[in-house]
Amino acid sequence: MDTKNDPPLDGIAVRGRGLIKRFSDLTAVDSVNIDVYSGEFFGLLGPNGAGKTSTMRMLSCISRPTGGELSVLGRNPRRDAAKIRARLGIVHQENNLDIDLTALENLTTYARYFGYPKPEARRRGREMLHFAQLDEKADSRADELSGGMQRRLAIARGLVNSPALVFLDEPTSGLDPQMRHIVWQRLLELKQQRTTMVLTTHYMDEAEQLCDRIVIMDRGRIVAEGTPQMLIKEHAGxxxxxxxxxxxxxxxxxxxxxxxxxxxxxxxxxxxxxxxxxxxxxxxxxxxxxxxxxxxxxxxxxxxxxxxxxxxxxxx
Incomplete structure (x- = not known):
């Protein structure tokens, strides 16, 4: 079931054209065009209320667009949402770990949701524990882990199905600087493997360190796009x-x-x-x-x- 190496059409993992998201009289996302290229680390940033969360939910097939066209991994979410989600990794801002399970059980149980048999689910769980540098915590309950360890475990869980596309919603929120850098290192390893990732963050240094390209949103629209260096040079000197x-x-x-x-x-x-x-x-x-x-x-x-x-x- 490893579909990570199955490339999206024409090298674009996500393509949105004229995306609109309305909630009653509020237009949260207003005719946005967006591309995420296969293998890139993409940042979707903006102040609170900018529309980035609504955009992120549409791109990750959690919420349907009110209008516009969307393709994710070469498929139409309106027809193939379940097939797309099977190939996604999603790391929510809240850990959403099962606190009654051990670190390893959190990973193996989640892998089972994707149809892996028990031996393969356990193998993947062990592999992701090692990736998150949590080997020694395999038998510790999730609620016994520190905040930084829980974030690393949540990221590992989001990767247990070898996703073709990973969405990271504030992955280091609330962590101290040392733990943030440890999480960065794990994400940079994925970047070196050309894993396609979409990041939202309130930490500007995080976006600058990790992202190949950034889209900045404000009031439901894209106001700038480019590499961190290009954006700084163009708008701030x-x-x-x-x-x-x-x-x-x-x-x-x-x-x-x-x-x-x-x-x-x-x-x-x-x-x-x-x-x-x-x-x-x-x-x-x-x-x-x-x-x-x-x-x-x-x-x-x-x-x-x-x-x-x-x-x-x-x-x-």
């Missing part, structure tokens, strides 16, 4: 200068700043400048007679891209 002033910036201040940086944002507590050379920009700020109370210069990030495109941070 090389570096960011943050200027804090004792009082709110005046119109005169912003006029002076506009000569220093072509792109800048005005926040309640500071001005953010997107520039090719942060040190040179700070020198020019002082040359123009401006005296910020505090100045920081840093590399541009995806968080800056979000701010530029949506006016909000991802966590809002």
């Amino acid at each position: 090389q570096e960011v200068v943050e200027l804090w002033f004792p009082d709110n910036p005046t119109e005169e201040t912003t006029l002076l700043i506009s000569g220093v940086a072509e792109q800048f944002d005005i926040l309640p507590d500071r001005l953010i400048l997107y520039v090719p050379d942060g040190k040179a920009a700070v020198t020019e700020v002082h040359r123009r007679g401006l005296s910020p109370a505090r100045v920081t210069v840093r590399r541009s990030t995806l968080e800056d891209v979000f701010l530029r495109l949506t006016g909000r941070t991802l966590a809002e």
Whole structure:
């Protein structure tokens, strides 16, 4: 039943055209076109309420589109949803583990749902325990595991059927930095094996580290698409200068700043400048007679891209 090497048509694992999702009078997803290529690590990102969860549910065949066309692994979900789901791996934001079962039993029981006989289900369970670095916890109940171990077990369970396409919904939510990096390492191993993965996350460094390509959504539409590096270069420049002033910036201040940086944002507590050379920009700020109370210069990030495109941070 291992269908992982059965490629989707024309190298595209997921293709959506004009996807719409409505809930009564609310249009959560508004005519979205989206492609996920076979073997890529794809990020679907946006602020809360952007429509990414509704999009994710449509792509993973949990929810039917209100309108538009969708193909997943070369099949139409309206006709072949069950066949598609048999080839998917889904890691939900909540672990959804059976706390009364051991780590190994969680995996073998889940494998049985996909029709594997007991010996093969047990073999796959052992294999995925090793992948998640949980060999020594095989006989421990799920509720005896730490939060990080439970997340690794949930990811392992989502992979136990050798899926052709994996959906990861906030896979490291609530984990401390050390555990997040351990989970990243497991996901990077899958990336090296050319497993097709779709990720939602509120951690910008996670998206930047893992994703080959990213789609940013806001208010039900796609507002940007590209590699992390392309998005940063296009929307945030090389570096960011943050200027804090004792009082709110005046119109005169912003006029002076506009000569220093072509792109800048005005926040309640500071001005953010997107520039090719942060040190040179700070020198020019002082040359123009401006005296910020505090100045920081840093590399541009995806968080800056979000701010530029949506006016909000991802966590809002």
